[in-house]
Amino acid sequence: MNPEAHRAIVSSQFSPQARSYLTSAVHAGGEDLDLMARVVGKRPGAIALDMGCGGGHATFRLAPLVEKVVAYDLSEAMLAVVAKEAEHRGLSNVVTKQGAAETLTCPSAAFDVAVSRYSTHHWLDLPVGLAQMRRVLKTGGLAIFMDVITSGSPLLDTWLQTLELLRDPSHVRNYSVTEWQAMLSTAGFKPGAVSLFRLRLDFSSWISRMNTPEAHVQAIRSLQQRASADVSGRLAIESDGSFTLDTMLFRAEAA
Numbered sequence: 001m002n003p004e005a006h007r008a009i010v011s012s013q014f015s016p017q018a019r020s021y022l023t024s025a026v027h028a029g030g031e032d033l034d035l036m037a038r039v040v041g042k043r044p045g046a047i048a049l050d051m052g053c054g055g056g057h058a059t060f061r062l063a064p065l066v067e068k069v070v071a072y073d074l075s076e077a078m079l080a081v082v083a084k085e086a087e088h089r090g091l092s093n094v095v096t097k098q099g100a101a102e103t104l105t106c107p108s109a110a111f112d113v114a115v116s117r118y119s120t121h122h123w124l125d126l127p128v129g130l131a132q133m134r135r136v137l138k139t140g141g142l143a144i145f146m147d148v149i150t151s152g153s154p155l156l157d158t159w160l161q162t163l164e165l166l167r168d169p170s171h172v173r174n175y176s177v178t179e180w181q182a183m184l185s186t187a188g189f190k191p192g193a194v195s196l197f198r199l200r201l202d203f204s205s206w207i208s209r210m211n212t213p214e215a216h217v218q219a220i221r222s223l224q225q226r227a228s229a230d231v232s233g234r235l236a237i238e239s240d241g242s243f244t245l246d247t248m249l250f251r252a253e254a255a
Contacts (some may be wrong), residue, residue: 010170015077021055052119056082064135117146130187189252203241210255
């Protein structure tokens, strides 16, 4: 695999849409963000990492809780949006850093807290990215991962990956809770509690946020209309194409 080729696709997909991820209701709020803030709590003196920060919503929730947040992302355009919004919000403890998850250049044991939200399904090599997060996290440090998950059913997994890829060619894979547990353990984390959520996606904003080509939009709608009762029921597919996904918040400790 050519990492640079994949990173170029990721950057080309997200950089032109950077502002839309800042204003996206799906990304700006959610039960997972609220839970993340409660789990982290007030940590004066702590240094936090937001890996794959996107529009910066996890960063903005972390900033009042810790001494400093490093917002890390592959897209320079995303980071520019985050830096500008942090300044607008008066969050002077936010700094940005550009790079891929698998080649994180931060020093080892530099962070007390590390989080990632809606980013890991774009990583070309998730185990390597997780190992990098473990490297830069202090022993005993808190890690929180938030993302879409698969149910573990081969049928539903195929449908989820297909819809994701048609919408966004930078998509790599969503994983099951069992797969997450195994990868976290291998990377040097002690997996903890998992909180599960259901996330409804408005179809119109979901495709416009990624500027999905019309041919792919029609392919997604065609597939949805031919889905079996099991698939349409689990995804809660609505008449306009809106649907609902399973997401998780995974807590882990740097072992």
